[in-house]
Amino acid sequence: MGVVASAPAKIILFGEHFVVYGEPAIVLAIDKRTYAKAEKRHDESLHLRSKNLNLAGCFEKENFKVEQGDAREARLKLEPIKLAVEKVLEIHGESVGLNVEVSSTVPVAAGLGSSAAVAAAVTAAVGALLSEKLSKEDVFRISYEAEKVVHGTPSGIDPAISTFGGTLLFQTDTGFKPLNVKNDVPLVIGDTCIERSTRVLVAKVRNMRERYPHVVKFMMRAEREIVLRAIDALKGSDLQTLGDLMNLNQALLYGLGVSHESLERLINAARKAGALGAKLTGAGGGGCMIALAENEKVEQVSEAIQRAGGRTFTAKKTDEGVRIEQA
Numbered sequence: 001m002g003v004v005a006s007a008p009a010k011i012i013l014f015g016e017h018f019v020v021y022g023e024p025a026i027v028l029a030i031d032k033r034t035y036a037k038a039e040k041r042h043d044e045s046l047h048l049r050s051k052n053l054n055l056a057g058c059f060e061k062e063n064f065k066v067e068q069g070d071a072r073e074a075r076l077k078l079e080p081i082k083l084a085v086e087k088v089l090e091i092h093g094e095s096v097g098l099n100v101e102v103s104s105t106v107p108v109a110a111g112l113g114s115s116a117a118v119a120a121a122v123t124a125a126v127g128a129l130l131s132e133k134l135s136k137e138d139v140f141r142i143s144y145e146a147e148k149v150v151h152g153t154p155s156g157i158d159p160a161i162s163t164f165g166g167t168l169l170f171q172t173d174t175g176f177k178p179l180n181v182k183n184d185v186p187l188v189i190g191d192t193c194i195e196r197s198t199r200v201l202v203a204k205v206r207n208m209r210e211r212y213p214h215v216v217k218f219m220m221r222a223e224r225e226i227v228l229r230a231i232d233a234l235k236g237s238d239l240q241t242l243g244d245l246m247n248l249n250q251a252l253l254y255g256l257g258v259s260h261e262s263l264e265r266l267i268n269a270a271r272k273a274g275a276l277g278a279k280l281t282g283a284g285g286g287g288c289m290i291a292l293a294e295n296e297k298v299e300q301v302s303e304a305i306q307r308a309g310g311r312t313f314t315a316k317k318t319d320e321g322v323r324i325e326q327a
Ligand code: PMV
Pocket: 012, 015, 016, 017, 018, 019, 020, 110, 111, 112, 113, 151, 153, 154, 155, 156, 157, 158, 198, 202, 281, 282, 283, 284, 287
């Protein structure tokens, strides 16, 4: 018998990239989840499988043996899962052989935080299987460690939202604060279906900041102002202002060089079809964009994004962070 845990994907409403440099960001968990199933083995090896990526492999001491897919890719993509498992085994204090399988309704490498959701779900599943009482803080800390393997210098926003859920105001130095957002935020998500690397895009921004420190400093200040205004707009369900702020945020991200022609196409199509605002979400360079639309315009905005080549889905915010599904 195994244990199944799940964790939600996320949408960054405001502040991606700037958050890496200490600015605040607003992020919400969505009702698309990643699932991890963990079960004990009779030997001491660690068998990992990602159903969506069609990759599987076995780690035994320092050796890796591929079981499905390309060996290099499998090792690279399964490494953060292994790291999360090892951190839980460290707490457990003895080595245990495990099968861990992850499956997801979240598109991969699309800006929706799939890797952090995987890490949080795996940590919780293995913790529960080994009867370790992990707090949400423990799950966050371990998935953050795993995220560092994937992204280099992540802000921690993805593991925080996948662990705690809800709508968070996140800042690297002060941590996060839940925002009490009562009404739904009607968003259409458009996926360009172009995979990209968060690590590469974060490095691109770092380079821009090093070359133009004074310009980027003012962009950071503008972003902070956008986030502060957005908190009030969210609490007051002022969709018009939220839309304007999303467009302003997109202009800054475009300026930093992290948009992409495929994203611009979907963003423009959404705005033309009556969206109140639209922007990329996550690291950019492909991946997903989000459009805010009044309920009666959601359908036409979604169709316009599809005509422009995007794959769309609607998502609702969820308060549920990481959780055990089946023990
Ligand atoms: O990995 P993504 O696409 O969900 O983006 C993460 C958000 C960034 O601000 C770009 C990076 C970070 O660590 O905060």
